[in-house]
Amino acid sequence: MSATATKTMRRPEPGEVPRDGGAAVQLHPDKPVFRGNGPYDYVCVSCGNVLAASMPAEYMNRKVRVRCARCATVNVAVEEPGVDYSKGFGHSDTVRVSPQEARPRVESRRQNWLANLFG
Numbered sequence: 001m002s003a004t005a006t007k008t009m010r011r012p013e014p015g016e017v018p019r020d021g022g023a024a025v026q027l028h029p030d031k032p033v034f035r036g037n038g039p040y041d042y043v044c045v046s047c048g049n050v051l052a053a054s055m056p057a058e059y060m061n062r063k064v065r066v067r068c069a070r071c072a073t074v075n076v077a078v079e080e081p082g083v084d085y086s087k088g089f090g091h092s093d094t095v096r097v098s099p100q101e102a103r104p105r106v107e108s109r110r111q112n113w114l115a116n117l118f119g
């Protein structure tokens, strides 16, 4: 397995996240919400917990929000120049998960999301 680099996520700008805005909710601090085959681990801006592991940068655009299981901070992925995010979450509905949703539903959406990405 190749080494991964760490990228720190950021806090949302004021007003950036609507009140009912969806975020992927991390259920356990030791389990990243997303895990892929890319070069980057994405960590919480507040506590450094790993929220998404081994992700390609292209998928981690500003529509990706993850609520940290350790400190409850909502993190947004940092978009960087030179990265083509068009094949990422143009359709963020696939990761829109409200906190009220039960664990099986969250898990099933996560699986679907990964299946779509990595086939």
Ligand SMILES: [Zn+2]
Binding pocket: 044, 045, 046, 047, 048, 049, 068, 069, 070, 071, 072, 073
């Ligand atoms: Zn955190």
